Amino acid sequence: MSSQATKRAGATRALQALGRLKTGTMNKTEAAYAATLEARRHVGEVAWFKFEGIKLRLADNTFYTPDFAVMLADGALEMHEVKGFWQDDARAKIKIAADLYPLRFIAIQLKTKKQGGGWEFKTF
Template sequence: MKPAVQALGRLKSGQLNKTEEAYRHHLEQRQAAGEVAWFKFEGIKLRLADKTFYTPDFAVMLAGGELELHEVKGFWTDDARAKTKIAADLYPIPIIAVKARAKRDGGGWAIEEF
């Protein structure tokens, strides 16, 4: 049987890419520090329209009980940015987009809020 072919840069549902894995580690550190109470990879799926959904990379509950959706990006496609903006308009849940900063730029995460 032939293996399934996937688009370049895409993994099977539930699998983390290297950037998402690094961000999961970052969330674990924040959880150990008491800033994050809980998080789950691809834990929430939001309906945007008929047969159109948005699944953020991480659902994150902060220590104070606030829920955030975190989207991890190496780069944005037009479709991904559009879905993120539509989800932010439809649902009263903050969406935080994070992008890894290069080590030469100080490392860490660049943040964009929707």
């Protein structure tokens, strides 16, 4: 294994070792995005949003809970998934959910300061 690959593997293990937050608890990136949704609600773009408010069945014993269920001012319902880093299982689940449900699924990733900051959006 190259030294670069070894460093990446070590970094991944370090992140995984941190553990997960309790269900219903936002991480820092999700909290920052919730503030963005709240600002959009105040200007009338978003009618309502709920953190981990909807659980979707993908298959027997397989579920997907989007980070945010968002209702836009026009009544359209969207599922927003906020990630700092995408792992393969999360990407697979959002793609499967988008194929199964007649909803708009949006992946949101925080841009670094070097990238200009803000949010990057990808629709599924």
